[in-house]
Amino acid sequence: MSQPSIRLEINAPFGEIILNKPEKRNALSVDMWAAIPELIERVMAADTVKVVIIHGGDAGAFAAGADISEFSTIYATPEAAAQSGAVIAAALNAVEACAKPVIAAIDGACVGGGMSLAMAADLRVASEDARFGITPAKLGIVYPAGDTRRLVAAIGAARAKDILFTARIFDAVEAQEMGLLSRVVARGEALAGARALGDAVAATSQWSTRAIKRMVAGIEAGWDDTSSEATGLFADGFASEDFVEGYSSFLEKRPANFTFK
Numbered sequence: 001m002s003q004p005s006i007r008l009e010i011n012a013p014f015g016e017i018i019l020n021k022p023e024k025r026n027a028l029s030v031d032m033w034a035a036i037p038e039l040i041e042r043v044m045a046a047d048t049v050k051v052v053i054i055h056g057g058d059a060g061a062f063a064a065g066a067d068i069s070e071f072s073t074i075y076a077t078p079e080a081a082a083q084s085g086a087v088i089a090a091a092l093n094a095v096e097a098c099a100k101p102v103i104a105a106i107d108g109a110c111v112g113g114g115m116s117l118a119m120a121a122d123l124r125v126a127s128e129d130a131r132f133g134i135t136p137a138k139l140g141i142v143y144p145a146g147d148t149r150r151l152v153a154a155i156g157a158a159r160a161k162d163i164l165f166t167a168r169i170f171d172a173v174e175a176q177e178m179g180l181l182s183r184v185v186a187r188g189e190a191l192a193g194a195r196a197l198g199d200a201v202a203a204t205s206q207w208s209t210r211a212i213k214r215m216v217a218g219i220e221a222g223w224d225d226t227s228s229e230a231t232g233l234f235a236d237g238f239a240s241e242d243f244v245e246g247y248s249s250f251l252e253k254r255p256a257n258f259t260f261k
Contacts, residue, residue, distance in 0.1 A: 006032045008039045013050040013202040014195065015043035015100075018057045025064035026056045028113040030074055030084055036091035040098050047261040050206055051198035052098060054121060055105035055191050062106040062190075063114030065135070088113070089146055095120035096150070099210050101201050105194035106130045106181075111169070119150040122213065125183040125194040126172045132180070133169040153220060155179045205242040207260040 009016045017039050019026040043049045056062040074084040095102055095117065104118040106126040111133045118124050134151070136143050143151070143164060151160045155178045163170065172184045185193035201209060211233055215223075223230045237243055242258045249256035 004035075005029065006035050006039070008042055010043075010046055010049060012048035014198055015046060015049035015052045017043075017052065017054045019055070019059065019063055020057050021067075022057070022059035024067060025061040025109055026059045026114070027064050027067040028117070029067040029070055030087055033088045033091040037094040040094040044099060049100065050202040050209075052100055052102040053105055053191070053194050053198060054095070054102065054117065055194065056107060059108075061108035061114075062104070062110040062130070063112075063117060064109040065112030065114060085144065088116070089144065092116055092120045092146060099213065100206075101198075101209055101213065103182075103194045103198055103201075105190040107188060107190045111135060115151075116144075116147045119147065119154065119180075123182040123197065124180060125185060125190055125197055126175065126181050127187050127190040127193075128172050128184055129187045130172045130175070130190070131169050132171075132175050133167065134163055135167040137164060137167040205240075205246060205256070205258045205260060207237070207240045207242040207258070211237060 003020050005019075005021045007018050007020060009018060017036070019028070019032065021027060021029070021032070040052075043052050073080070075081045101123070102121040104121040104124045106118060106124060107130060108127075109131055110118055110126070111131070112135050115132060115134050134143060134147075148160065148164075151164075159178050172181065175181050176184050183193050183197060215230065215233055218227070218229055218233075240260065242260045245256050245258055
């Protein structure tokens with residue numbers, strides 16, 4: 001039986017969403033995008049999962065872009081294009097809105113739709129030979145609004161325009177310098193690097209990590225220092241069991257045993 005083009009493996013504390021189309025360097029097809037929201041629901045329902053990692057499996061690439069062989073069908077009419085765009089946007093929004101931290105582990109090509117998926121994650125770890133690019137300007141189209149928003153939030157408008165206007169391919173060193181990446185690791189070590197980073201995240205309070213993710217999203221959406229949502233989220237922490245365990249373990253000089261799931 002053939003393997004699905006995208007699948008979920010749960011290896012606590014990780015839920016790993018694996019792109020699995022090696023014959024096309026994980027070029028993303030509509031069926032792959034359509035599967036992502038349900039996979040995110042599954043990792044959210046799994047109590048043993050603290051961190052989600054998205055990676056390219058054994059393909060030697062994260063994702064080399066969209067599956068262009070579908071373009072004549074999925075973009076054949078304005079209605080078809082709108083429907084396909086909605087499927088892709090729903091997938092990216094599901095990744096971005098996942099309450100658990102999401103890490104993209106990037107080996108090889110991360111281009112076009114691959115960049116869209118990676119930018120929807122919270123953190124990105126790439127191998128030193130990874131290559132990046134966003135190429136709609138080579139196809140006579142425009143990067144979608146949600147994708148552009150995430151890119152601008154990460155690297156600023158001027159740098160976003162640079163890579164969008166030129167549609168150029170750039171390396172991991174430049175990607176890290178402009179703020180796209182959290183870590184750069186040795187060739188072939190992106191998944192190991194992402195798991196190491198994930199272990200560090202999983203060792204902390206999961207109440208805190210999820211609240212931090214909400215706080216950052218809220219600030220990006222316009223919360224200020226006195227917003228009721230922000231002050232309420234801050235106050236809620238002091239009522240959590242993880243807070244009691246955190247300060248108790250510190251006073252008792254022992255590792256914390258956080259219980260929030």
